[in-house]
Amino acid sequence: MRLIRELKLAVLHIKMKTMDRMEDKFVFFLLNLGAVVRLILSLVFFQAIFTKVDAIAGWSFAEVIVLLGTWEFIHSIAWATYFRGGFRRIPVYLQRGDLDILLTRPLNLKTYFIYDNNDLLFSLPTILLAVCLIIYGFSISATDLNILNYLLLLIIGIVIHYSLVVMMSSINFWTIIEQFTYLFSEVADLGRYPITIYKGFTRLALTIVIPVACIYSFPAKALFGNLKISELGAMFGVLIIFLFCSNFIWNRGLRRYESTGF
Amino acid sequence: MRFAKYLITFKNVLQNEMEFRANTVVRFLISMIMLVSALYLWNDVFSGRAEIAGYTKEQLVTYYILVSFIMAAIFSGLPVSEEIQRGNLSAYITRPINYIFYQYWHSLGRKTFRLMVGLPILIAVFVIFKDYVYIITDPYAYLVLAVSVFLALNLLFLIDILINFLEFWFTNSFAINFIFDMSIGIFAGTLIPLAFLPVWVVSIGNFLPFQYTGAFLVDTFLGRLSTEQILLGIGMQLFWTLLLAVFAQLIWARGLKRYEAYGS
Numbered sequence: 001m002r003l004i005r006e007l008k009l010a011v012l013h014i015k016m017k018t019m020d021r022m023e024d025k026f027v028f029f030l031l032n033l034g035a036v037v038r039l040i041l042s043l044v045f046f047q048a049i050f051t052k053v054d055a056i057a058g059w060s061f062a063e064v065i066v067l068l069g070t071w072e073f074i075h076s077i078a079w080a081t082y083f084r085g086g087f088r089r090i091p092v093y094l095q096r097g098d099l100d101i102l103l104t105r106p107l108n109l110k111t112y113f114i115y116d117n118n119d120l121l122f123s124l125p126t127i128l129l130a131v132c133l134i135i136y137g138f139s140i141s142a143t144d145l146n147i148l149n150y151l152l153l154l155i156i157g158i159v160i161h162y163s164l165v166v167m168m169s170s171i172n173f174w175t176i177i178e179q180f181t182y183l184f185s186e187v188a189d190l191g192r193y194p195i196t197i198y199k200g201f202t203r204l205a206l207t208i209v210i211p212v213a214c215i216y217s218f219p220a221k222a223l224f225g226n227l228k229i230s231e232l233g234a235m236f237g238v239l240i241i242f243l244f245c246s247n248f249i250w251n252r253g254l255r256r257y258e259s260t261g262f
Numbered sequence: 263m264r265f266a267k268y269l270i271t272f273k274n275v276l277q278n279e280m281e282f283r284a285n286t287v288v289r290f291l292i293s294m295i296m297l298v299s300a301l302y303l304w305n306d307v308f309s310g311r312a313e314i315a316g317y318t319k320e321q322l323v324t325y326y327i328l329v330s331f332i333m334a335a336i337f338s339g340l341p342v343s344e345e346i347q348r349g350n351l352s353a354y355i356t357r358p359i360n361y362i363f364y365q366y367w368h369s370l371g372r373k374t375f376r377l378m379v380g381l382p383i384l385i386a387v388f389v390i391f392k393d394y395v396y397i398i399t400d401p402y403a404y405l406v407l408a409v410s411v412f413l414a415l416n417l418l419f420l421i422d423i424l425i426n427f428l429e430f431w432f433t434n435s436f437a438i439n440f441i442f443d444m445s446i447g448i449f450a451g452t453l454i455p456l457a458f459l460p461v462w463v464v465s466i467g468n469f470l471p472f473q474y475t476g477a478f479l480v481d482t483f484l485g486r487l488s489t490e491q492i493l494l495g496i497g498m499q500l501f502w503t504l505l506l507a508v509f510a511q512l513i514w515a516r517g518l519k520r521y522e523a524y525g526s
Contacts, residue, residue, distance in 0.1 A: 026432060030437030034440040045453055049307060051458075056306060182289075186295040189296065190299050197305075
């Protein structure tokens with residue numbers, strides 16, 4: 001029953017936000033133009049490097065393109081749902097005391113933030129562009145592709161990304177990070193590059209502590225059949241640990257919360 | 263005496279920023295995260311190569327450190343579009359101040375404070391990475407860098423305020439700001455040095471002022487430009503500043519005619 005109620009609420013929110021966004025056709029055009037520009041710039045960046053080298057840390061151009069597409073896809077999904085209006089705004093909710101009204105409602109806040117303030121309509125072109133980029137990467141690759149493995153690991157990557165967002169935004173319950181959006185986007189940017197460029201402790205940290213490797217690089221590696229068993233194991237391990245920890249930290253944070261509003 | 267009121271604004275902003283200094287420190291620390299990927303990426307690209315596109319590995323590492331420091335210090339959003347949208351502009355236009363001047367001194371205060379806070383962080387980064395960076399000992403290079411940073415700061419302010427003024431015509435000019443942020447990454451050379459870019463991208467960039475807010479400053483400091491190129495670049499910074507200042511004044515006058523505020 002609870003799940004059905006949450007689903008109904010989510011559909012209602014998506015409808016409302018979509019209707020609301022239909023009013024801003026010019027902004028829709030500009031925002032998507034911006035997303036296209038960002039994608040072109042990323043392509044120009046990597047193409048510029050590939051004019052000087054044949055591979056980046058063992059990754060071919062096609063593999064890097066799929067990685068870039070994967071990054072864009074997860075970024076757009078997160079932005080369209082849980083990151084944009086929900087978890088990103090926690091510092092503001094806490095400073096204003098706005099969380100009180102949300103906590104009094106009979107809903108799961110961690111789920112509510114997925115669809116509250118969603119922006120699926122405006123993000124749709126960016127999501128499609130990311131898919132095009134992934135398909136382009138497929139098409140220029142000469143190796144056999146494991147599409148099913150890729151899709152499975154992509155979904156796991158999104159769940160780990162969501163858990164990471166929950167964990168990082170929960171820190172705000174202890175100390176407010178005003179520049180949370182900036183911090184998270186810089187951390188996520190580390191995943192735009194193949195994980196193999198990082199060495200030693202940094203690579204280990206980016207695999208299990210801030211697991212950008214599991215979120216972005218491993219699905220792309222799986223597509224080309226380059227993912228090792230140990231990496232697959234690490235990914236499932238990270239998924240379980242992050243799901244547990246995000247839930248634990250979030251609940252501890254909520255328990256700590258004291259309203260500062262009027 | 264005419265400037266006294268703006269100097270007071272400058273001082274007030276400095277004092278205010280001092281109150282929230284932790285925010286500025288965090289801003290610089292976050293901007294350093296990007297260095298991690300830049301250092302590893304270029305380390306891999308340079309393996310077995312002495313130089314690429316005229317840069318040595320040390321020069322490129324220094325390039326990224328400086329460019330991320332400069333951008334964290336002088337790149338900041340103005341509150342102008344929000345003030346236009348909310349009708350808060352009325353509080354300024356009824357006062358005997360020039361609004362653009364007021365915003366300039368306000369922004370100058372913030373950026374000066376950021377430069378002051380960022381400098382020790384920058385020195386610390388240079389000390390930590392001393393084996394990987396390109397150390398410049400020529401005092402002339404530091405002088406030229408200081409001048410060009412100041413001119414770039416003015417240029418960025420004017421570009422920023424012009425984009426904010428679009429709010430007079432379009433609601434939610436943040437979307438245009440978003441495109442601007444994207445463009446500056448490539449044309450100012452903050453994403454990758456201009457020498458790596460295809461000719462067509464550089465050709466487009468030559469018609470825009472962005473390279474004089476990033477790549478030009480760092481390339482000058484690294485000694486990659488001749489004296490003639492440096493003088494030409496500073497001349498271009500002044501030219502764009504003058505052009506955009508005139509343009510900003512015109513747009514402001516036109517925009518003000520469209521401005522309407524309601525409420526108490």
